[in-house]
Amino acid sequence: MLKRYLLAHRPFIRECWGTSEDLGTREEDILAILKELDVNTSVHVVLSRRSAEDQSTLLGNLLKGLFLQHDGMVFTDVTTGYGVAVAAREALRRLGVRPEHSRAAIQGFGTVGGGAALYLSRQGVRIVAVADFEGCVFSDEGLDIERLLRVRNDKGVVDRQRLSGACRLGLREDWLSPEVDLLVPAAISGAITSEHVDRIQTRLVVEGANMPTTEEAERKLVARGVRIVPDFIANSGGIGLFGALLFHGLPPEPATILAFLDQTISGSVHRIFDIAEQEKISLRQAAHRLVEERRKEMLGRGLP
Known part of the structure; x- marks a missing residue:
């Protein structure tokens, strides 16, 4: 196919x-x-x-660059999740929340969700729920993400037989319900619908998957004051790897590329927060403004 x-x-x-x-x-x-x-x-x-x-x-x-190894993963499996974690870190800071004092729930534990969970946990974020294809794994004290990564299969499903006794199990959609500072949908499109809105207890959604929040759900969440960092900002680390190597001429070294992604994605997140606050619009609307700004800059420099 x-x-x-x-x-x-x-x-x-x-x-x-x-x-x-x-x-x-x-x-x-x-x-x-x-x-x-x-x-x-x-x-x-x-x-x-x-x-x-x-x-x-x-x-x-x-x-x-595509086949580097980093943190036990192929580098292409690192960069998108790493970028999501960077976007989440900066968005939390804009909301006055220190990452090391925050709680998060993540949908998806494959390439994007697993990477995001790893780098969020290394920033001190307490990951209290992770959902995969078979259900949801919880721990109020915070999941041991590096252990979960060791016991997941190549489809991102965690082996329930190898979990510690501190973990609880739930249904796939239960990742939406905990009271957290951050939700990261990092699996499929349309994961958050209007039917889920009343269950959600968070101030911030950072989209790791493509189009994970439906338009109606986003309208309702934004009306409640929930900030949503859109997918084309938050999950741009994957395409950023290509950009670093092809357009910026960076060497294929993990530390150099991750530093570039950190700087680029951090800057984009702060810029959309600035635009949103100045114009009194949503972060997604602000992100579209940012894209237009950068398109005009490229045209002004004679780039195609």
């Missing part, structure tokens, strides 16, 4: 857009299939506009 999809989209990948892994796919599978289809990378359109020498250097750095 993936090969048929990429074959159908080969003209677009050659001419106008790039692609990457998402739910249920892996970067290495995409690259292997594209090579069969005579397209060297998933960002062919970017490389094709560079000189042969630049193409060789950039492609080499990209392939090294």
Whole structure:
């Protein structure tokens, strides 16, 4: 199925857009299939506009960067979740909440949710609930995230037989109910609907998944004063990895790339909070304003 999809989209990948892994796919599978289809990378359109020498250097750095190991994970499995954690940290600070004094619940424990949980926990955030495909795991004292990562399978499902006695189990949607400072939907689209709003007890939602909050749910939550950091800001760490290597010429070194992502995503979060406060609009509306600002900057510099 993936090969048929990429074959159908080969003209677009050659001419106008790039692609990457998402739910249920892996970067290495995409690259292997594209090579069969005579397209060297998933960002062919970017490389094709560079000189042969630049193409060789950039492609080499990209392939090294995509398959680096960091914190026991492939680097592409690190960057999106790391960026979500950065966005959450800065948003909490804007709300006057110190990360080390905060509680969070996360939906999803795969690439994005697992990475976000790891880096949030390292910032001192107490993760009290994690939901995967089989249900929800709770601990009021805070889950041992590094242990949970060791006992999850490749689909992000935690082995219940290897949990500590301090953990409680619940249903998949129960991650929405705890009283927390932060909710991170990091699994699927449409995870938070208007039917869930009355259960939610948080001041902040940071979207790790693509489009996890429906429009109606967002309207109701915003009306209650809940801040929602939108997906295209919060989960931009994955595409930021490509940007760091292809557009900013950074070396394929985890520390350098993570520092770049931290600076970039932190700046974006503070900027949308500033715009939202000045214009009396939602964070999503502010994020769209920010995108337009940056588009105009790029056009002004003659970038396509």
